[in-house]
Amino acid sequence: MPHATRIAGALTAAAALVATLLLWAAPASADDLSGGRLDWGVKESFRTYITGSIAQGEVRTGDGASTVDGDYRFHSASGAYEDGTAVVDYQGWVYFWGHDGELDLTFANPSVEYSGSSGTLYVYVNGTRTDMASLGGASLEASGGTVSVSGAGATLTANGAAAFAGYYEAGQELDPVSFSADVAAAPAETEEPSEAATTEAPGGTVAGAVVDWGVRTSWRDYVSGDIAAGAWTVADGAADGGAVFRFAEGAGTATARDYELAFQGTVAFTGTDVDLAITDPVVTATDGKGVLSAEVAGTRVDLVAFTAELVETGGVLLAEDVPTVLTEAAVPVFGGFYQAGDPMDPLLIAVPLTADAILPALPDLGSDPAPVETGASEATSADEASTEDGVDPLVWTVPAAVALLLGAGAAVVAVVQRRKRSEATPEAAPSAGTPEEEDTPEAAGTGGDAAPANDKEK
Incomplete structure (x- = not known):
């Protein structure tokens, strides 16, 4: 039955081709x-x-x-x-x-x-x-x-x-x-490292640090809301994690309570009556008391003050959920929407001490x-x-x-x-003198507190 054999062979070949195409089109694994x-x-x-x-x-x-x-x-x-x-x-x-x-x-x-x-x-x-x-x-x-x-x-x-x-x-x-x-x-092939390079131990020069800061939740809500009808963009190495912005390539010196780290990147907010770019922040602390400054319209401005000690964890000097408050100098940056001493979003500061140190992950928006x-x-x-x-x-x-x-x-x-x-309760309502109408950035929570009870593994 040569005719039937040819048909069967053709069907087999077609099935193989379809299977090959499906395998080519389908993701490589079940966790993809x-x-x-x-x-x-x-x-x-x-x-x-x-x-x-x-x-x-x-x-x-x-x-x-x-x-x-x-x-x-x-x-x-x-x-x-x-x-x-x-x-x-x-x-x-x-x-x-x-x-x-x-x-x-x-x-x-x-x-x-x-x-x-x-x-x-x-x-x-x-x-x-x-x-x-x-x-x-x-x-x-x-x-x-x-x-x-x-x-x-x-x-x-x-x-x-x-x-x-x-x-x-x-x-x-x-x-x-x-x-x-x-x-x-697909995971890239990795080469065996020669010798584990290290970033200098605490007290020396460090590199590869990151700082995460969301500015303030209510500010982001205002910019993206109906009144300002705006948006934000990140550039020059900054990354958007949804609720925080990450500035990377931090370099400088660091001990637990004294550190000076310069980061790279820009986050720009635009919208109706909104035009604000925060560029290349620097985190400086003496005896644990510090400020985060950044270039704003060509001038370096101290934006927020904080108190934080860096703690070594898994080869990383780390400070998480660091409360911050607005400085007097930063009040004009936000058009007077917030007053000096008002809480802003918390900071995360992470300084790797070894080449293979793993920094905290940034939320991945895809x-x-x-x-x-x-x-x-x-x-x-x-x-x-x-x-x-x-x-x-x-x-x-x-x-x-x-x-x-x-x-x-x-x-x-x-x-x-x-x-x-x-x-x-989320962060305090705006202090006296701060606009509270719907067309201004109202207090909306910092998102820096511990998560409510949830039994799902992270």
Whole structure:
């Protein structure tokens, strides 16, 4: 049967070719995604309610999460993409506090499972992994080394409704979800090092240091918000970690309490009435008391003051979550929005002492995914429409809120352990004389505090 044999041979060859093409197109391993971001605002009406006159609450972010255009941005994707399905984990948390602590809710380390044009959003809710929303209406795109979904509609699940303690019902629309992740490159071959070169021991000349600083959360929110309608860019070696900016190539001298380190890089903020570039910061400390200065409009300005001792950890001189306050000289830099002594974002200073020392990782936002048209519904849900009409759909009185959150319905999301008011509250409101209207950078939390309870391993 030569004819049948030829057909069988052709089919075998075709199958081999298809298999080869699939192997060529598919990622190299099951853990092949690294670097990316997930943007999700939870629900606009919920955010408005938390900070409104009834809940009188606060929202803060941490572990590298940040706010971008009203959404919360989670970073450092890891996971897999195979056969048109993406399973991706992200890092960071957002914390909601209100009603004098009776509303105490943390959403952390979201993950998505997405195939074709539908999927599921999972979130750690006060430490418990919860299928929060069903996703759909947008296709999973894989091109240019990036896997992404733009503007997927999110529908609250029954478990998600329980996480809100009955605040919303299953089936209600949440804010849309967008996410991206980069396909990891194959690991490069490494050469055996000759001799372990070292950066000088403490007290000598050092190189390769980094400093991380987010300026101030409320400043970033203002620049990217509706009023300034702006953005920021990094250049000359600076890197954007979402909630912090990293300036690298730090060189100088360093001991535990006395150090002078000059870094490279620029972060530039632009928008309506905003034009600010912070370039080549220098960190200087004597007996642990220091300042961070930078070039601003051609002049070096002391921006923030701090107190920090560098501690040797794993071959790195390190100071983390160092509180900072604005200097008098820096008040004009921010147009008087902040006053001298106001808290700014914390610093991280890391100085490698050996060539193989590992510096703290910067949150990895991955590549910008290409814009994708989506089929997500543009219809406005009933509760959002009523908000636009001036009627708040979340009319909780304080007694009602307390009853809901402390009653049997709230048991499914038992709060891990309520922190003291001083620990849970974001940074202080602007001091007297600081503009407080919505068109100014309000205090919005530094993101430098320890993360709320979460049982997911980092």
